[in-house]
Amino acid sequence: MDVARLKQSWHLVAGHGDQVPLFFYSTLFLAHPEVRQMFPTNMAGQRDRLVTALGHVVSNVDQVDQLVGFLQSLGADHRKFAVRAEHYPAVGEALLATLAHFLGEHWTEDLAQDWTAAYGLVAKVMSDGASAAENVSPPWWVGEVVAHEPRTFDIAVLTLRPQYLLPFEPGQSIGVSSPQTRAWRYYSPANAARSDGTIELHVRAVPGGAVSSRLVYATNVGDQLHLAAPLGERLTLRRAGAGDLLLLAGGTGWGPLKSLVEQVAAEGGGRRVDVYVGARSRTEFYDVDAIEKLVASYPWLRVTYVVNGDPSRPGEFTSVVDRAMADGDWRGRHVFACGSDVMVSSAVSGLTQAGYHTGQLHYEALGGQWYAPGQRVGDVQEQRAADGGTQ
Secondary structure (H helix, E strand, O other): OOOHHHHHHHHHHHHOOOOOOOOHHHHHHHOOOOHHHHHHOOHHHHHHHHHHHHHHHHHHHHHHHHHHHHHHHHHHHHHHHOOOOOOHHHHHHHHHHHHHHHHHHOOEEEHHHHHOOOOOOHHHHHHHHHHOOOOOOOOOEEEEEEEEEEOOOEOOOOOEEEEEOOOOOOEEEEEEOOOOOOOOEOOOOOOOOOOOOOOOEEEEEOOOOHHHHHHHHHOOOOOOEOOOOOOOOOOOOHHHOOOOOOEEEEEEEEHHHHHHHHHHOEEEEHHHHHEEEEEEEHHOOOOHHHHHHHHHHHEEEEEEEEEEOOOOOOEEEHHHHHHHHOOOOOOOEEEEEEEOOHHHHHHHHHHHHHHOHHHHEEEEOOOOOEEEEEEEEEOOOOHHOOOOOOO
């Protein structure tokens, strides 16, 4: 298998832009109409998600050993779409047909064999992951909405009670879908494990966001949602040792970091934790009561509110990271940042330039690489383009 040839061929195909996913999905749905139901009704937001992910991973198949765990988890996660082993060849056929179409004379028999072998390897790892998960966890959980609290005009805090215990690690994300839509979006719980198994979600409605808008505006107590197994470890404490923490939150990015505060408390509060919570205006500090309760309960916790734009000082802008660095030198701590792509990128850039090393900076990868049929898997989510935090 010639990996360099795979990468070069994918580069040529990707140069055709939006025509690639259009051809891919047309080919897939015409040849295998049964798979159409696995995708959102409105494909406008789907764009190049699946085909880009396939091209990226398959053309980098030389790194598959490093991706095995992730691909196995992704295969297990795909069960929520009712993906079965027989669906992988259908996707592979559509991918090869798309490559052949756009590569034209560059599509040779040798190249076709390379792509077939590479995709087959990726598909096998994912299929094996799905099979291994069958006796471990369900494809999805049913969660009942037991509380729905509007906090601002576009933010709501939901409390869900899964039908069966849904184990997760603070900082991970779980898939959420309404039975009325095929779309899934990933949200990070805003709590550590609770004795009653409930999960708290902080959700901001995004213009055009089918899932986030439904959760904020059209979900009521008693409704049922579908929940998928947790993913991700970048925002978990497993890489932070036992050291003190600096947490930087933008908007609803406070949610995942709140779960880390609760985890520290559950572990006995052996760390010092400083939190900087940013918002565009004072009215958008939507979880103040809960924050103040945490501060009053734990002497090792300190929270600072940062208003990004101050109406009394037109033209001035204060970022969370700038305020934190002005307040002290945190280079002896592990730093967690969660918010919009812009906020996280600014924080990482500023901290790196100030001498913070990569191993102490924890954030979800910007941009994302893997996409499932109905959602963006990984560490950036639909809402983050809007304000900051998990969508």
